[in-house]
Amino acid sequence: MSADWTIERLQKELSLCPAIVFHGIEATSLDAAKRRVVLKMPLRPELERAPGSGQFHGGPVASLIDTAGDYAVALAVGGGVPTINFRVDYLKPCVGPYLEATAEVRRAGRTVAVADVDVTNADGILCAVGRGNYLSAIG
Amino acid sequence: MSADWTIERLQKELSLCPAIVFHGIEATSLDAAKRRVVLKMPLRPELERAPGSGQFHGGPVASLIDTAGDYAVALAVGGGVPTINFRVDYLKPCVGPYLEATAEVRRAGRTVAVADVDVTNADGILCAVGRGNYLSAIG
Amino acid sequence: MSADWTIERLQKELSLCPAIVFHGIEATSLDAAKRRVVLKMPLRPELERAPGSGQFHGGPVASLIDTAGDYAVALAVGGGVPTINFRVDYLKPCVGPYLEATAEVRRAGRTVAVADVDVTNADGILCAVGRGNYLSAIG
Amino acid sequence: MSADWTIERLQKELSLCPAIVFHGIEATSLDAAKRRVVLKMPLRPELERAPGSGQFHGGPVASLIDTAGDYAVALAVGGGVPTINFRVDYLKPCVGPYLEATAEVRRAGRTVAVADVDVTNADGILCAVGRGNYLSAIG
Numbered sequence: 001m002s003a004d005w006t007i008e009r010l011q012k013e014l015s016l017c018p019a020i021v022f023h024g025i026e027a028t029s030l031d032a033a034k035r036r037v038v039l040k041m042p043l044r045p046e047l048e049r050a051p052g053s054g055q056f057h058g059g060p061v062a063s064l065i066d067t068a069g070d071y072a073v074a075l076a077v078g079g080g081v082p083t084i085n086f087r088v089d090y091l092k093p094c095v096g097p098y099l100e101a102t103a104e105v106r107r108a109g110r111t112v113a114v115a116d117v118d119v120t121n122a123d124g125i126l127c128a129v130g131r132g133n134y135l136s137a138i139g
Numbered sequence: 140m141s142a143d144w145t146i147e148r149l150q151k152e153l154s155l156c157p158a159i160v161f162h163g164i165e166a167t168s169l170d171a172a173k174r175r176v177v178l179k180m181p182l183r184p185e186l187e188r189a190p191g192s193g194q195f196h197g198g199p200v201a202s203l204i205d206t207a208g209d210y211a212v213a214l215a216v217g218g219g220v221p222t223i224n225f226r227v228d229y230l231k232p233c234v235g236p237y238l239e240a241t242a243e244v245r246r247a248g249r250t251v252a253v254a255d256v257d258v259t260n261a262d263g264i265l266c267a268v269g270r271g272n273y274l275s276a277i278g
Numbered sequence: 279m280s281a282d283w284t285i286e287r288l289q290k291e292l293s294l295c296p297a298i299v300f301h302g303i304e305a306t307s308l309d310a311a312k313r314r315v316v317l318k319m320p321l322r323p324e325l326e327r328a329p330g331s332g333q334f335h336g337g338p339v340a341s342l343i344d345t346a347g348d349y350a351v352a353l354a355v356g357g358g359v360p361t362i363n364f365r366v367d368y369l370k371p372c373v374g375p376y377l378e379a380t381a382e383v384r385r386a387g388r389t390v391a392v393a394d395v396d397v398t399n400a401d402g403i404l405c406a407v408g409r410g411n412y413l414s415a416i417g
Numbered sequence: 418m419s420a421d422w423t424i425e426r427l428q429k430e431l432s433l434c435p436a437i438v439f440h441g442i443e444a445t446s447l448d449a450a451k452r453r454v455v456l457k458m459p460l461r462p463e464l465e466r467a468p469g470s471g472q473f474h475g476g477p478v479a480s481l482i483d484t485a486g487d488y489a490v491a492l493a494v495g496g497g498v499p500t501i502n503f504r505v506d507y508l509k510p511c512v513g514p515y516l517e518a519t520a521e522v523r524r525a526g527r528t529v530a531v532a533d534v535d536v537t538n539a540d541g542i543l544c545a546v547g548r549g550n551y552l553s554a555i556g
């Protein structure tokens with residue numbers, strides 16, 4: 001089923017969710033065989049920690065991680081799925097014109113899928129990492 | 140030091156952060172002695188999972204949790220602190236006109252503080268829980 | 279179904295698992311209506327971090343948390359269930375003649391249950407907290 | 418400082434901790450430049466979930482993860498460090514004559530280090546993953 005995924009379909013699904021659209025999260029690339037997606041989130045003033053700081057607030061970074069993990073699992077199971085939980089670790093200040101999240105499925109079981117997400121900034125510096133569980137049993 | 144905290148100061152600190160302002164997160168109450176804060180996030184179209192659904196997307200719920208935990212720790216240590224990590228578990232769909240997050244410090248050590256956050260909706264239903272670590276050593 | 283749970287049944291189930299027996303984990307109390315169990319783990323030399331230190335190593339503390347959360351969920355869903363994941367936060371050195379873990383179900387959904395676990399030592403000091411997801415759909 | 422680490426030193430440090438010795442955790446390899454350690458835990462009857470099952474209980478798997486992450490950080494910062502927290506996700510039944518944990522430091526900050534741990538069985542199947550924070554500021 002993952003054969004049906006294209007960057008256009010991914011972008012279209014993202015564009016249907018108001019919160020994702022507000023965050024400005026866009027599809028960069030996907031590899032259905034590797035169950036991997038890359039999403040990008042450009043800096044907007046509304047995403048900053050402090051005005052003019054150029055630093056993303058941790059909340060939007062968490063949103064990016066949640067979304068990236070979700071769509072990596074969607075590649076594996078056929079469609080968007082509910083998040084059960086996720087964890088985010090902030091490693092360095094998330095500074096720069098954009099962040100990029102690379103999400104990969106570590107395991108897609110019958111009921112639960114596990115995805116890992118690495119977040120880098122425009123300089124390629126690893127700023128945050130995420131790990132989440134998603135409900136992989138979809139109707 | 141926590142004696143200096145008032146609801147006005149908390150609201151003012153929240154209003155300095157563009158991401159918190161965008162999310163529309165407001166101070167509801169605080170109890171410095173109990174190291175507990177309650178924040179509220181009304182629904183906005185930009186926070187929805189699907190247009191007109193009345194359901195918050197998981198990302199903003201995570202932002203609310205991060206922010207509430209952060210300010211509970213701020214009560215204990217004197218000011219806003221960097222988030223080291225947090226975990227969010229989604230228990231039920233976050234539906235309704237607003238969400239309320241109650242955050243409490245479980246431990247404020249010399250270096251790391253731990254806060255728990257419960258998120259309920261307007262009907263008082265527990266929708267999500269968070270737990271995070273914050274850097275409690277501030278300059 | 280949880281009406282069938284007694285402290286004897288809980289103790290018997292614990293005694294069937296070699297790893298739980300090795301750790302010396304015992305049933306202290308349970309409250310099926312509140313979906314809460316309390317387990318106790320006396321100190322043994324094999325559980326120490328350093329010889330003669332009187333301090334539990336973090337690994338056995340994690341085992342205690344996993345087990346306590348598991349049986350709190352068992353009260354709610356009728357029997358032992360697989361752990362999906364859990365998180366442990368170490369708050370203070372786990373020192374003393376025994377540890378006690380109080381586990382409570384926060385949510386028992388159709389597929390996933392969430393339990394919180396507080397670990398205290400013999401002086402009643404909160405040493406560690408756990409939170410985990412368990413598969414609540416059992417055959 | 419990490420230049421001082423050898424497999425003999427790692428094995429010796431492991432052998433000083435009663436809980437690690439009880440679990441039978443041994444050093445397999447280390448790469449100080451990559452801040453990576455590999456530890457092995459053979460199956461013992463006391464580590465089983467059910468007698469004769471050949472399946473490790475989740476508790477000892479968590480202990481293996483905690484220990485592996487800890488020593489990966491030790492390579493980076495010079496010595497054993499306290500665990501702040503960790504998360505374990507169980508992906509598949511941990512079955513077989515031994516488990517192997519590969520731990521890598523993702524970030525060693527001034528105060529907090531983050532390590533990732535992958536656990537495979539003797540067939541090379543990924544059974545569990547861990548992620549933890551360790552206090553990297555040591556005296």
